Amino acid sequence: MTTFAPPETRTPYVGRAVDRIDGAAKTHGEARFAAEHSYPGLAHAALVHSTIARGRITAIDTAAARAVPGVIEVLTHENAPAMKPAKGGPLDLSSMVSGTSVNYLATDQVHWNGQPVAVVVAETQETARHAARLVRSAYEELPAAVDFAAEAPNAVPVKGNPIMQHGAEKGDAEAALAAAPVSVDLTFSTPALNHNAIEPHATTAVWNGDELTVHESTQSIAFLRRHLAKRFGVPEGNVRVLSPYVGGGFGGKGSVWAGTLLAVLAARATGRPVRLALTREAVYRAVGGRTPSTQRVALGADAHGRLTALIHTSVSHTSRIGGNAEPITAASRHLYAAPNILLRESSVQLDLLATTFMRAPGEAIGTFAIESAMDELAWRLGMDPIELRLANEPERDPVGGQEFSHRRLRELYTKGAELFGWHRRTEGMRDGRLLVGMGVATAYHPAVMLPASVTVRLAADGTVVVRCGLQEMGMGAATAQAQIAADELGVPLESVRVEYGDSDLPPAPMAGGSTQTASVGAGVVAACAKIKQTVLALARRAPGSPLRGHRLADLQARDGGLHHAGGGQTYADILAAAGRDHVEGAIKQGMLGFVVGMLRERRRWVKAATGAHFCEVRVDPDTMEVRVARWLSVFDIGTVVNTRTAESQMRGGIVMGLGLALTEQTLIDPRNGRIVNPSLSEYHVPVHADVPRLEVHHLGDPDPTMPLGIVGVGEVGITGVAAAVGNAVRHATGTRVRDLPITLDKLM
Known part of the structure; x- marks a missing residue:
């Protein structure tokens, strides 16, 4: 150790x-951010998006776009220089950050509704965007699978690997569930979600011979550099990526998307420095988001609340051209002691844009299901939901049997309950005419290190x-x-x-x-x-x-x-x-030493950041509008290097979790795979009026197995938030909403 x-x-x-x-x-x-760097002769680019989900381009008319004064070039699959495909070995993460496997503008094939099929380069941004609207494409459409709900029955189990585990089995959970004196067996769903960083994705690309300079809004500088070198056939040392300021990123800027590659391609094709700043709508069309999910959680317990069975299964989707299945059941392997556990994750490939990382991928939506089911089990047992959780707090990892390097959930719930005033929670709480409810949930995110x-x-x-x-x-x-x-x-x-x-x-x-x-x-x-x-x-x-x-x-x-x-x-x-x-x-x-060390450590320890969320809601009994009135969270995140920035991170995760719980969902037309709400006027992220004062605390207790005792804080804040809100709504109204977001129509 x-x-x-x-x-x-x-x-x-x-x-x-x-x-x-x-x-x-x-x-x-x-x-200065990525779209604020100027060069002599700087040109501007805009994307043209497909309007079908699957098929091939039979004709593309660029004459009207080329006729616009100020247009420099219109690149399509008919005239664009080819990029090399992204390939890499198992230890080369630069290939893993490829948002999709599509070789843009090198094929007439269309793989999702919104795929870039042309790039317009012009003297000004306004000219480029205007001309892009004049490009006309004709398609031969092919049958496309775009409706997740309809295709979910076709999902197949996800294969795990030593680094990313998908599923686990211990004992006979189904038999134990059937024999349990008390049980719950619930299904949940979460919607597709999209990234909405303050700064949309942007690239400024400059070629000087075979040397490339890229100003980029990225979460992955080193991997992006290697990826660009491979795609454009130049030595890695010839590529310089500059990204000193990034206007927010929650996973969507970790991969390399079409906008980046096509900006670099356009700069090489025109011999001009090129800036490509995605519009908000283009971010939805060309940058992946979070998969929707359906989940089953079944819990069996004895009369004292001790779990005898824990089952958590999920279905998510990827795309035929990329994406990774979210580890939705990941938190459930570690949270509760049960002698019989069944965890299984399945996925189906659709003709949609590839899914990608989004704050706490897997854990954010998986904890909604497991923590909601634990709350429902507490109702069935007539137990306090905190007491139920503590009665099932494991001494060692429930699946693998490893030691916890650092786990203080008992302290978190004890401290949080006292600070929040949990003892005041009773049935039928009201504030005037408003229904009042209190809910809790556990936050969990693994602690990982990279080289x-x-x-x-x-x-x-x-x-x-x-x-x-x-x-x-x-x-x-x-x-x-x-x-x-x-x-x-x-x-x-x-x-x-x-x-x-x-x-x-x-x-x-x-x-x-x-x-x-x-x-x-x-x-x-x-x-x-x-x-x-x-x-x-x-x-x-x-x-x-x-x-x-x-x-x-x-x-x-x-x-x-x-x-x-x-x-x-x-x-x-x-x-x-x-x-x-x-x-x-x-x-x-290097990566090899890291992987060996990580696998060695994983055999001995389970490392994680944890937390306890406490939520109070007010619900209007006439309209069933839900408002979060009070919030308190207590976290165990190891050593806090900077209390100001750490608390900001924790609050940011909670705010994002409130969006997951109450407002956010990407709406996809099941007929053609088109996103129908690609803007902040229709995709509703939480605003100031939706967020109460967020009180956050942390133990400041170092993890002795991590450098400086640091565990990590960026993502644990969002986990469990949706469940805490849902559990508070259940307490206030008696209705368990199992399909996010919790909108008033689901409570009517």
Whole structure:
């Protein structure tokens, strides 16, 4: 078991509420995003989308578009230069970030309604978008499977692998369910969902011979670079991806979509720098979202509420041209002790745009079902839903038997119930004429690390530069790494500078899976350790150094140097004596070692962030409109590097969960696969009026098996939220809504 020192024994920055280091640039308008970089001769591109779900283009008329003044080129499958297909080995994640397998504009085949079939390049954005509307295509339509509800019976089991597990079986859950004194057997559904980051996807692409520079709104700088190099047949070193500012990303910017590839293709074909900024509608048409799902959860229990059977099965969809099945039952493998467990995930391929990552893929929608079913079981038993959960809290992982590296759910529920006033929950609660309900649910998200390479440079003047190609999407990633470096080297925070958002820097993992802070932080800690070893070695060579005869384990990094109880020496003095102007520590991590280490750790530990959500709703008995009136969550997320940004992340996840619970759904025409609500006027994300004050707390208890005790916070906040809302609605109205979102028509 690897152990890490808790933050209390370190220097003073980790755990503090520190302003984001890029905050001033963003609030002053100095930060430039992907669509705000200008080049001489910059042209603008717009996509033309297919209007059928499956078939082939029989004719495409671009004459009217070409006749528009200012149009430079119209690229179609008839004249566009070909890209190479995306291929990679099992350890090459650059192939996994391909949003689809379609080789755009190299085929007359249409695979989904909205597929880009042409790109217009013009002198201005307005001209490009106007001309794109004038392109006319004729199609030979083929039969298409686009109705998830109709096709769900054709789903087949998803095959798992050592990294992504799908399903599990222990004992005979169906027999145990049939024999259980008390049981529930429920079906649930969740809708398709789409990404709506504040900054729509955008690319500015510039070719200089065979060298490519791309300004991109991406969560995956290193993987995007490798992917572009392969698709355009140039050495990886010839591609530079710049992404210092990303205006939000919740998984949709982790993959490489048509807009990025076609912007680069258009720049190569025209010999001009090209900017392609997707419209909000184009994001829906060309960027994947979350799969819909149908789920069954069946629970059997004895008269005291102890589970005897837990069954959770799901059906989701992918596309014939890509997408991954969501691990919907993933949380159910770890949440509750049951001697008989059956988890199964199935998927069906449709003729729709490929599905993709969306905040807490699998866990966000899977916890809605399992946590709603647990609440319903509590009703059947006449038990308090918190007591039922705690009665089934496992000592070890229910499926694999591994130890939990860090699990404090009992404390979370105890603390949350006290702070929320759970003891005041009674039947028939009202506020005037409004029905009042309280609900709870468990939050769960696995803690994962990915390989990250980091370089740290300590100069003789005491300044520190951390270099890593991490992604900053507004969550304060660079700020957190500055805090870690300041602590590790014992220097003032203001003396640390973080260089990030550039593929020329040492590669970081994708910002996804709540992995980035811990993964990069581990690299920062290791690089700083190398620096301190080097500095100590230099000091030992100098006659009279107070550090001679001391080991690094005996020293503390503080006050700009290395110190022990009897004295110390500053970095500046050590480097001056050695005639050095700087020292550097570098960490380079590869994928193979990561995979081996991850599989070894997984055999021993189950690591996760957890939480307890408490929700109070008001329901109008005449209209059945639901309003969330109070919210409190308590999280166990290990060490909190920056309390301000971490609490912002937790609240952001809860807000997104409220959208999942009450308002969000992508509506797809079952006749032709077309999204019929591709805008924020019709796809309803939560607004300020929908969100009460969100009270969040965290234990601040480090996980001893993770670097600095960090577990991860970005995604756990959304898990369990929909169930907490649904459980509160059940308490207020007596109606269990099993199909998200919880709209008033389902309560009438």
